[in-house]
Every structure is written in structure tokens, then in C-alpha cells.
Amino acid sequence: MALASLQSIPAAPRRWSRYRHPQSTIRFAVLLAVLTFLAWSVAFLNVDLLRILGAFPRLAEILATRYFPPDLNYVSDADFIRSVIRTLEMSLLGGFFGVVFSIPLAWLAARNITFSRRIAYPLGRFAIMGSRSIHETIWTILFVTVLGFGMLAGTLALTVFCIGFAGKLFSDELEAIDMGPVDAMRSVGASPLQVFQYAVLPQVRVAFTGIAIYTWDVAFRAATVVGFFGGGGMGWYLKRTTQQLESTRVAAILLVIIALVLIAEIGSGWLRRRISRMR
Amino acid sequence: MSLAATSVSEHGFDAWLAHKRSRRIKNWLIVAAGAAVLAWCVRDTILFDTDWARMGGALGIGGTLERFFWVDWSLAPKLLVPALETLMMATLGTILGCILSLPVAWFGAANVTPSRFILYPLGRFLMVLSRSIHEIIWALLFVGAVGLGALPGILAVAMRSIGFISKITAEAIENIDPKPVEAIRAVGGNQFQVMYYGIGPQILPVIIGTIIFEWDINIRRSAIMGLVGAGGLGLVFFRQMAMFNYGGVTLVVLAVLALIALGEVVSHFARKAVI
Numbered sequence: 122m123a124l125a126s127l128q129s130i131p132a133a134p135r136r137w138s139r140y141r142h143p144q145s146t147i148r149f150a151v152l153l154a155v156l157t158f159l160a161w162s163v164a165f166l167n168v169d170l171l172r173i174l175g176a177f178p179r180l181a182e183i184l185a186t187r188y189f190p191p192d193l194n195y196v197s198d199a200d201f202i203r204s205v206i207r208t209l210e211m212s213l214l215g216g217f218f219g220v221v222f223s224i225p226l227a228w229l230a231a232r233n234i235t236f237s238r239r240i241a242y243p244l245g246r247f248a249i250m251g252s253r254s255i256h257e258t259i260w261t262i263l264f265v266t267v268l269g270f271g272m273l274a275g276t277l278a279l280t281v282f283c284i285g286f287a288g289k290l291f292s293d294e295l296e297a298i299d300m301g302p303v304d305a306m307r308s309v310g311a312s313p314l315q316v317f318q319y320a321v322l323p324q325v326r327v328a329f330t331g332i333a334i335y336t337w338d339v340a341f342r343a344a345t346v347v348g349f350f351g352g353g354g355m356g357w358y359l360k361r362t363t364q365q366l367e368s369t370r371v372a373a374i375l376l377v378i379i380a381l382v383l384i385a386e387i388g389s390g391w392l393r394r395r396i397s398r399m400r
Numbered sequence: 401m402s403l404a405a406t407s408v409s410e411h412g413f414d415a416w417l418a419h420k421r422s423r424r425i426k427n428w429l430i431v432a433a434g435a436a437v438l439a440w441c442v443r444d445t446i447l448f449d450t451d452w453a454r455m456g457g458a459l460g461i462g463g464t465l466e467r468f469f470w471v472d473w474s475l476a477p478k479l480l481v482p483a484l485e486t487l488m489m490a491t492l493g494t495i496l497g498c499i500l501s502l503p504v505a506w507f508g509a510a511n512v513t514p515s516r517f518i519l520y521p522l523g524r525f526l527m528v529l530s531r532s533i534h535e536i537i538w539a540l541l542f543v544g545a546v547g548l549g550a551l552p553g554i555l556a557v558a559m560r561s562i563g564f565i566s567k568i569t570a571e572a573i574e575n576i577d578p579k580p581v582e583a584i585r586a587v588g589g590n591q592f593q594v595m596y597y598g599i600g601p602q603i604l605p606v607i608i609g610t611i612i613f614e615w616d617i618n619i620r621r622s623a624i625m626g627l628v629g630a631g632g633l634g635l636v637f638f639r640q641m642a643m644f645n646y647g648g649v650t651l652v653v654l655a656v657l658a659l660i661a662l663g664e665v666v667s668h669f670a671r672k673a674v675i
Contacts, residue, residue: 151673158488159491159492159495162491162492163492165485165488166485166492166549166550166551166554166631167549167550168550168551168554169551172546172551173496173551173554173555175546176545176546176551176555179545179546180541180542183541183545184541207444207445207449210440210441210445211441211445213437213438213441214441214442214445214446217438254620254656254657254660254661255620255653256620256621256623256656258536258627259623259624259637259653259656262637262641263468263649263653266464266641266646267461267464267465267468268450268461269450269451269454270451271451272444272450273449275445276446342532342534346534346536349536353449359537363540375533375537378532378537379529379532379533382528382531382532383528386532
């Protein structure tokens with residue numbers, strides 16, 4: 122009896138779905154908008170999708186036929202090796218000055234410990250974002266235009282690049298610290314500098330060292346092409362050989378770059394692991 | 401008894417002092433070596449390699465800087481299409497990079513790789529290769545392979561993104577909870593079903609966050625692709641530079657900044673929606 126009356130109630134046909142009405146519609150609309158933008162981009166840029174697939178076999182073919190026997194004599198030349206050392210020097214200097222300048226900027230741009238949220242915070246943030254937003258090659262070209270060709274321009278471009286790169290990581294690290302010691306120091310009347318030295322720095326020292334080493338690693342990668350735009354170092358050889366269409370020499374230089382970057386990455390990874398173990 | 405204990409503790413204290421002293425000396429040696437290397441670098445790069453006479457002193461530098469200062473606003477309407485091209489190049493490059501990084505991440509994740517001795521090292525090698533070659537060099541290679549235009553820029557941006565996306569994805573795959581995978585295997589799911597239902601949902605938030613982050617970086621990268629023959633804002637930058645119209649150069653740099661600020665806002669909201 123009761124069962125029959127229960128069965129007589131028409132059950133609403135409901136399908137379970139993870140997102141309910143307004144949310145699901147918004148998700149659908151966003152997805153549609155993204156896909157439309159993609160399709161429009163393909164049409165606007167005149168990209169032939171078949172050529173994308175063809176590009177990789179073509180690249181492999183070109184590498185095999187034109188670039189194949191790498192001209193290793195060219196890269197064992199004394200002048201080239203000197204340029205490699207200069208690239209290394211530029212990356213060291215750029216990384217060092219970048220880290221040195223980016224620590225105070227990160228201090229300004231960390232929301233929890235900056236000394237004024239109205240003025241210093243946006244200023245530090247803008248300095249870091251600005252040097253990060255402009256690509257290092259554009260910085261190189263600008264510095265070369267103002268200061269002339271040579272390693273000074275390259276070093277300065279790398280410095281600005283490192284300020285942007287390390288500054289962001291540093292300020293993220295600073296924003297994640299434990300505020301207890303900072304509040305304690307502040308409440309007994311320490312100056313901002315004292316707070317930074319005794320409450321902030323001990324917490325982030327290990328992380329900062331790791332970030333500094335990683336910054337050098339990235340700066341070295343960037344330093345290999347800084348010379349392409351007149352900044353000094355091995356990039357200049359790359360530019361000369363590509364413009365002379367000496368593909369076998371380009372191949373040799375590329376191999377040297379890959380090997381050096383690999384060594385730098387392994388070395389910096391080893392150092393960072395050692396330092397994080399010291400924590 | 402007590403005497404013995406004191407002497408032991410004193411011995412320990414001495415050892416501790418000696419250890420501390422040796423450690424301090426070691427730290428000073430490291431700092432001194434670093435300072436010496438830096439001084440050598442300064443001597444080589446800044447003192448010997450710089451042509452101070454050609455720079456023209458403070459007056460010459462000031463004169464050049466002044467020419468950058470007068471922004472050439474008349475160029476602004478001509479920048480809209482290149483800016484859009486740059487944005488599209490970055491977007492398509494990121495999508496293509498994601499598609500290409502899927503197999504690389506699959507090969508390079510130690511727990512799901514199809515073959516540990518051949519494909520795993522290959523995947524790891526591709527990750528390093530993609531990151532170690534600068535985007536300018538990738539663009540040069542692709543301009544040689546497919547000719548001028550937006551396509552080499554898209555391909556270069558994609559190749560450069562593979563390393564980061566696939567490395568993060570592989571790490572995410574290595575850190576998944578193995579239970580759903582085992583459950584799907586236990587009820588007879590095939591390899592594809594394991595990946596789609598067992599691994600996919602677990603790593604999707606990480607991947608989408610990484611893609612948004614990479615898209616943000618790729619806007620910067622695609623803004624310079626024009627320097628070596630792909631289109632976009634880089635081409636306008638190159639042309640203004642070649643014409644010595646430094647006011648126009650400043651405007652292009654400002655346009656890049658505006659584009660990146662836009663990307664920053666979009667990625668902020670996108671990340672908020674996903675996470």
C-alpha cells in the first residue's frame with residue numbers, strides 16, 4: 122500500500138553533474154571563447170597546420186644534411202675559448218650584481234615586511250616586474266645602443282634580467298616567512314634594518330643561496346645569446362657564423378652551448394642540493 | 401668521577417671551538433675566493449673591454465638617452481596588429497608546446513615510462529635540450545627550416561616551452577597517489593584508461609597552472625621573435641631600431657609592457673578560476 126503510493130510519485134529525472142547551472146554555463150562559455158580565439162589566431166596568422174607537422178622532419182633533414190659534421194676545429198680555436206670564458210664572466214657578474222640589487226628590491230616588494238605599503242611596495246613591485254617583463258635581448262639591444270658594443274652592455278643587460286628573475290623569487294620567499302620573529306622584533310622597537318637582519322634573513326638565508334645559484338644558471342643560459350646582439354661573449358660567433366651560413370660551424374657552437382649549459386645545470390643542481398642539506 | 405666528566409666536557413668544548421674556528425676560516429676563504437673571481441671578471445669585462453672614449457662620456461650617454469625619452473606616439477595605431485600577433489603567437493606556441501610535451505612527460509616520468517632504459521633517458525634528454533637552447537636559437541633554426549613568418553616563432557616558443565611543462569608534468573606524475581591507478585588496473589582497465597581516469601584527474605590542476613604560467617612567459621618570448629624573422633612586436637622593434645627612431649623603440653617597449661600587464665591580469669583570473 123505504502124509502496125504503491127510511493128511508486129506513484131513521478132521521480133524527477135535528474136542527471137548528476139559536477140557543475141550546476143550557472144557554473145557549467147560559464148565554464149562552457151570560457152572554453153568556447155578560448156577555442157574561438159585559437160581558431161581566429163590560426164586564421165589571422167595564416168598558419169598552415171600541415172606545415173607544423175612537416176616542420177620537424179624538415180628540421181631533422183636540414184640538421185642532418187647541412188649542419189651535420191660539426192666543425193669542431195672552429196670551436197677549439199683560442200679566440201673562441203676566450204669568448205666562452207668571457208661569457209662565463211659576464212654571467213657571474215650579471216648574476217652577482219643582479220642578486221645584490223634584487224635583495225633590497227624584494228624587501229620593498231614583499232607585502233608582509235615592506236616598510237610602507239603605499240609607496241615602497243608598488244615601487245619595488247614595479248621595478249621587479251619591469252625588469253622581468255622586458256626580454257633580456259631587448260635589454261641587450263637598448264644597452265648596446267646607449268653604451269656601445271662590448272661586455273659592459275651585456276653585463277648590464279644580464280644584471281637587469283637577474284634583478285627581475287631573482288627579485289620575484291626572493292619576494293615570494295619573503296612573503297612566505299614566519300611573521301612571529303618579525304612581530305617580536307618590531308614590538309621591542311627594532312628599526313626596519315634590524316628586523317631584516319635578525320628576524321628575516323636567518324629564515325631565508327638557505328633559500329636565498331639556492332635561488333642565487335639558480336639565478337646564475339639561468340643567467341648563463343641567457344649569456345650565451347647576449348653576444349648575438351652585440352653584448353660580447355660567444356653569441357657574437359653565433360651571429361657571425363649564422364649570417365655567413367657556415368652551418369657546420371653553427372652546429373659546433375650549438376653543441377658547445379648545450380654541453381656548457383648541461384655542465385652548469387648539473388653543477389648548480391649539485392650545489393643547491395648540498396646547500397639545502399645544510400639546512 | 402666528577403673530574404673525569406669535567407675533563408671530557410672541556411675536551412668537547414675545545415673541539416667545538418676548534419671546529420668553529422676552522423669553519424670560520426673556511427667561510428672566509430670561500431668569500432675571498434669569490435671576491436677574487438669577481439674582481440677578475442670586473443677587470444676583464446668592464447675595465448679592459450669597454451671603449452670609454454667612444455661612449456662620449458656622460459654627455460654622450462645623456463644625449464642618447466634623451467632621444468629615447470621623446471616617445472613617438474604617432475606609431476601607436478600601427479602597433480595594434482603586431483601586438484595581437486604577438487599574443488596569438490604566444491597562445492598557439494603554448495598550446496603546441498603542451499601537445500608536444502605530453503609524450504615527453506610520459507617518457508620522462510619514472511613510474512609510467514614505457515621503457516626505463518631507452519625512452520626514459522630520451523625524455524629527460526629532450527627536457528634538458530629544450531631548456532638549454534635559447535628561444536632565439538630555436539627561432540633561427542626554424543626560420544631556416546620553414547621560412548619567415550609567424551610559424552617559426554610559434555614553433556620556437558613551443559620548443560622552448562616543452563622543457564618546463566614536461567618537467568613539471570613528469571614530476572606531478574611521479575608524485576601521484578598510486579591507488580586509483582591500481583584500482584583501475586584491478587578492474588581491467590587498459591593502459592589508456594589508466595592514464596585518462598587514473599592519472600589525468602590527479603595532475604590536471606598542476607598542469608593547467610603550469611600552462612598558464614608558461615603562457616605568461618611566452619608572451620615575453622614571442623615579443624622578441626621578430627628580431628630573427630618571425631613577426632609580431634619584435635619586428636616593429638627591429639625596424640624602429642634600424643631607422644634610429646628611438647622614440648618609436650620606447651613606444652614598442654611600452655607596448656610590450658602593456659601586453660604583459662594584460663597577460664598578468666588574465667593569468668591571475670585564470671589561475672583563480674582553476675585553483
